[in-house]
Amino acid sequence: MDSARGAAVAAEGFGLKGPRGWAFRSVDIDAAPGALVAIEGPSGSGRTSLLLALTGRMRPTEGRAVVAGLELPRRMAAVRRISALGPVAGVSDLDPALTVAEHLRERALLQRRFDGSLRALLRPRAERSADARERIEKALSAAGLDLAALPKRERTSVRDLERLEELRLSVALALIAEPRLLAVDDTDLKLSDADRATAWALLRSIADGGTTVLAVCSQAPGDAGVVRTTGAVRDEDEAPDAAPVADRSTTTDADAGTDAEAETATETETATEADSEENTNEEGAADALAETGRA
Template structure:
């Protein structure tokens, strides 16, 4: 609790700026200074819990993580680990306990916490579009950030300056994520569906880092990864934490070099039986964790997918009409 009070005093200025401009906005970039690494957010929680329609999803969770550290949330599937990840990033409202992320109290400052945090590899909330290329994903994320998260002062800058800043953000994010687009089968024109699992994870981490968050949250890090790939994934997150960003990662088995390990399957909880994250009837609805930006992003992807399906539906009719016209001319 001493760290919670100290972080509140130290981060009160950041909390105020988060309410007005956001943790990833231009005002924060100006405050940090050009070229500075993002400052990590401390994560502190005491007796933290979330209750769903069928009982407690997680309860009596304690977290004490310093800024710029690697935090592993360990537990079996269905133990509430993803809901804990979303609650600590301001995307799901807790039921009991006290928590602060970057000095911002939860749930009172959930919106501000969302602005200083970013999600990667969270099914249903932060996913790649299989039809888009790597370059298209990166450009889309930059445009969405400029449209919804950018500082009003950025609109006064020239187009060349904004393009240069976008290129710099993309290059920095790719470097931090360890993704070499030149090594991909078709370079940055490689579709997301053609990426290997580890490459897809690196791309999602790079997309999250474009906004320069203070907290990066990654779900199911070790899902369907081999032993070698799992080690590479943890090295990736360790390097991100080493650059100053606090990393919160959900996993089945925490690595030995994690700074903090939070176990969601520990502690007395007689109400947890029957509660599973994968069942919509037994756990909180993950759609509630969508921010306005997430909803707009998801709607854009759904509209694009619907247009592709409509084009495919009309294509046989067009081909038939062309064949009849060609037959008539013959």
């Protein structure tokens, strides 16, 4: 395993609070580069919010976290640059009307536009196209997505994909950026036992290749490192050192993310990243566009 390129993830007393209370709290993580970490918990326990906070997409409220030597929340923009999101509802959704080829081509173009250096942008068109094809082929291979096996090959619409194929496509799109940290939400959602085992084998192979993987699930496999979320604290007057309580019956993961999004989703760092409070909405909008491919 080439773990040198993976991102180590460490957190202590990590928490995020929104208007309705704590999305998650008192989370501790110690994951080596190239690890497979399962974020396990019931729906509504703050799993997705934790995933987004650890990848620099949401601003934490308390505690400390370090990703690849980059401290959160001070280095959120830098963490976003080395991490990529697989499927996350409401953040990196696939467009059901687009084909697999259209998604791949769009992501490759966005990768070159938002993450490429000026020198790379000035390369001859044929060279840029060859690089994009190489990135796509490498990502498809790592995600185990065989275009020839799809009903209409690369012209297959997302709406016609099986759940496991859709997961593979989302992972492939994320891997085009060659991230050091890959985040996947709802890994085992709507999968049969056989497909669930296949999905975990896929993520395990990516981790074995050196990329650190964070995967949200309802039940973690036995060979993964596990971080458990137990729920959010709704009481605004709860003492700061109170332990997390059972998950909220009326608030889902998406709600927890919405609670904090008004304060966190569009916040980004200044060019020097020396002062995390001097964030701009413009940079956050650009990050969101690069993540989803659509405004």
